[in-house]
Amino acid sequence: MPLLKSVNNVKRFILGNLTKKIGNSGKICLLTLLDKEDVKKVLIIRPNHRLGNQLLATPIVQDVIDTFPNCKIDLLAKGSIASIVFYNHKNIEKIISLPRKPFNKLFQYCLCWINVRNQHYDMVINVVSGSSSGRLLTKLSNAKYKIYSDDENGFLIKDADNQHIAKSPVCCFRSYLEKGGISFVGKVIPSLDLHLSAEEIARGKELLNELIKDKEQKTICLFTFATGEKCYSSKWWEEFHQCLKSKYTHFNIIEVLPMENVSQIAFSEPSFYSKDIREIGAVIANTAIFIGADSGIMHLASSVKTPTIGLFSITKVIKYTPYNNNSKGLNTNELSIDELLSEIDKIIICCHKDSNVNCSNV
Numbered sequence: 001m002p003l004l005k006s007v008n009n010v011k012r013f014i015l016g017n018l019t020k021k022i023g024n025s026g027k028i029c030l031l032t033l034l035d036k037e038d039v040k041k042v043l044i045i046r047p048n049h050r051l052g053n054q055l056l057a058t059p060i061v062q063d064v065i066d067t068f069p070n071c072k073i074d075l076l077a078k079g080s081i082a083s084i085v086f087y088n089h090k091n092i093e094k095i096i097s098l099p100r101k102p103f104n105k106l107f108q109y110c111l112c113w114i115n116v117r118n119q120h121y122d123m124v125i126n127v128v129s130g131s132s133s134g135r136l137l138t139k140l141s142n143a144k145y146k147i148y149s150d151d152e153n154g155f156l157i158k159d160a161d162n163q164h165i166a167k168s169p170v171c172c173f174r175s176y177l178e179k180g181g182i183s184f185v186g187k188v189i190p191s192l193d194l195h196l197s198a199e200e201i202a203r204g205k206e207l208l209n210e211l212i213k214d215k216e217q218k219t220i221c222l223f224t225f226a227t228g229e230k231c232y233s234s235k236w237w238e239e240f241h242q243c244l245k246s247k248y249t250h251f252n253i254i255e256v257l258p259m260e261n262v263s264q265i266a267f268s269e270p271s272f273y274s275k276d277i278r279e280i281g282a283v284i285a286n287t288a289i290f291i292g293a294d295s296g297i298m299h300l301a302s303s304v305k306t307p308t309i310g311l312f313s314i315t316k317v318i319k320y321t322p323y324n325n326n327s328k329g330l331n332t333n334e335l336s337i338d339e340l341l342s343e344i345d346k347i348i349i350c351c352h353k354d355s356n357v358n359c360s361n362v
Contacts, residue, residue, distance in 0.1 A: 036182070037070070045127060045137050049077070049081060058089075058193050075096070083097070085194065088197060125173060126147065127169045164321070165320060191323070205282075208254070211271075220254075221290045222253065222291055223258070254271065254272060254287070255270070255271045285304035290309065292308075294311070305325050307325050309328060
């Protein structure tokens with residue numbers, strides 16, 4: 001194991017143990033009655049730089065907006081991705097960006113913490129309970145209402161939604177506010193949402209049309225890359241691709257390429273490469289279905305409302321699966337390629353029945 005990774009693991013272990021008691025039920029300010037108009041300024045904390053993790057924070061941001069329509073939100077994140085992901089979220093007033101390498105920019109890092117302490121917030125929400133810095137920042141803030149997003153608080157119902165990394169903070173947020181008399185009965189958990197503009201989607205369609213031969217046919221979008229052990233081998237992808245191509249002769253197939261500009265199917269389909277996350281999302285938004293391994297791009301596809309098939313072999317399906325818009329996570333350790341294609345068939349059929357998803361509109 002590389003030295004840096006070992007040091008990071010030790011750091012996480014120490015900080016995790018030091019902060020796990022922060023925000024326990026004895027220290028939480030329980031609500032008796034809450035007026036929605038009292039919550040005007042909210043801080044949401046998600047100190048992670050990865051694309052997927054920022055996209056997975058969009059449901060809690062949307063749920064806060066739906067609950068407190070007139071509130072202004074500050075978002076604390078790491079790196080520069082958040083400013084791209086939340087570009088069109090109108091209620092977000094400020095993004096506080098922690099440096100990705102805090103020891104290289106220690107002054108900037110400390111300044112962010114000081115700003116959190118000095119700013120008045122009505123409510124602070126730590127998105128991921130396992131984040132030591134998130135828990136510390138929540139504790140450090142001077143907000144009246146602090147949500148640490150874990151079941152130590154005794155608010156969460158043990159169900160599948162609570163195990164999903166995007167749904168769990170929404171469940172905690174809602175459970176907390178129900179103590180203050182706010183009801184969420186009948187309200188579904190928001191989807192991931194990049195909030196693409198009409199202009200961005202139109203541009204995505206132009207870019208897609210430059211790639212495909214038959215403009216009348218729907219398009220299947222593949223993403224064959226993923227980090228580390230989540231990445232399927234070229235051999236697996238080539239077999240899957242050939243079966244897919246043979247079965248869906250009435251579809252165009254394109255491949256969205258990763259930053260590394262590599263292809264597990266040897267660039268055998270028209271490919272799209274861009275370093276612009278919103279542009280990639282806009283192209284995917286104009287396709288009928290997305291198929292790819294668990295990755296930031298998989299969550300990007302989910303966030304632009306394209307029916308998304310997530311392929312899982314290492315990470316937990318229940319924790320990261322794409323949801324809503326006829327999306328589904330599939331465990332490839334349990335399913336053959338033929339069975340995967342059968343699942344894709346089901347989604348395509350559902351798309352034809354549902355006019356609210358891309359399959360019926362592309």
